[in-house]
Amino acid sequence: MSLVDQFKPETSQSALVAPSALVRQARRRSQRQQWLIYGARILLVVGALVFWQLASGTILDASFLSNPLAILHQTITWLSDGSPWYESTLIANTVVTLEETLLGLFFGIASGLILGFLFGLQPTLERIFNPFIIALNSIPKIALAPLFILWLGIEIPMKVVLAAVTVFFLIFLNTINGVRNVDQHLVDAVRLMGGRQRDIVLKVILPSATGSVLTGLHVAIPYALIGAIVAEQIGANRGIGYLIQSSGESFNAAGIFAALLVLTVIAGLLNAVVNLIDRKTSHWKAGLKLHS
Numbered sequence: 125m126s127l128v129d130q131f132k133p134e135t136s137q138s139a140l141v142a143p144s145a146l147v148r149q150a151r152r153r154s155q156r157q158q159w160l161i162y163g164a165r166i167l168l169v170v171g172a173l174v175f176w177q178l179a180s181g182t183i184l185d186a187s188f189l190s191n192p193l194a195i196l197h198q199t200i201t202w203l204s205d206g207s208p209w210y211e212s213t214l215i216a217n218t219v220v221t222l223e224e225t226l227l228g229l230f231f232g233i234a235s236g237l238i239l240g241f242l243f244g245l246q247p248t249l250e251r252i253f254n255p256f257i258i259a260l261n262s263i264p265k266i267a268l269a270p271l272f273i274l275w276l277g278i279e280i281p282m283k284v285v286l287a288a289v290t291v292f293f294l295i296f297l298n299t300i301n302g303v304r305n306v307d308q309h310l311v312d313a314v315r316l317m318g319g320r321q322r323d324i325v326l327k328v329i330l331p332s333a334t335g336s337v338l339t340g341l342h343v344a345i346p347y348a349l350i351g352a353i354v355a356e357q358i359g360a361n362r363g364i365g366y367l368i369q370s371s372g373e374s375f376n377a378a379g380i381f382a383a384l385l386v387l388t389v390i391a392g393l394l395n396a397v398v399n400l401i402d403r404k405t406s407h408w409k410a411g412l413k414l415h416s
Contacts, residue, residue, distance in 0.1 A: 176191060176192055177191050187375065189377060190381055198381075198382045202379075214382075218386055220362045220363045220364075221353070221365065221387075224283040224287060224355075225287060225348050225349055225394075228287020228291060231288040232290065232344065232348065233291060233295050233341065236296040237295060240296045241299060241303060243296075244299060245325070250300065266354050273358065282359075283352050283356060284352075286351040287348045288351075290348060291348045294340045294347060295340045298336045298339055299333060299336065299337055302332065302336030303332075303333050305332070306332040306333070307328075307332065310332070311329075314328055338402050342395065345391060345394045345395055346391055349390065349391055353387070357369045364386055368383045368384070
């Protein structure tokens, strides 16, 4: 065996080991940085709550800003005032608002996606209706609440419709934008391979438009909550919006903050679902770019 041959195994082994070691080091650095970010967030929240509690009644007016302990006490009171537990004030009203929000999101997203793809695939149709779409979208959706009350009353259907209308235009316009911005080279490639219009829609346009749709969905979640809450404040005897309204009328700042905390949790959970969908479809989009 020559001298060169003796060194070949060691050289190849070090070439294989070194990259894996670098990858492990990079992962450890990434994990440390992630834990540092989480720790900083926790310290920031804890510090803000401690300052709020200590400053309440001294620097800050407790009658307007309440304090964390009072908010916690109000939340526990609302959670424990029902028998069975799901009939407590907080749970019962949260379920109502969550139902209105989810139904509003469902109908708003479904109609926005269907019409968005239809108008995006038919530019002539979009040009015909464009002035009317702009006019309707420019109307503040909250201004439609009295009209919906006149048509549907003050029950859940009115809140669902207001939430759905608020969500519709966000999904509709983002879907049209996603369909229009499809890479034309991918469309031409599918056609050259003998693909039909259905193949183009399912394998090119739909994956390409996913990013724009998810962006609209991220924005639509708080707007759906806004639609449901405002509708409840205008006319309702149930829901988180009703709790906020009644707490404000009785100068119960702790109740307002407790209700806002529930809304924050709902919005966070819904956004977490959208983020999960985004991560699941990211491989799809990455694969689409790779094949392009």
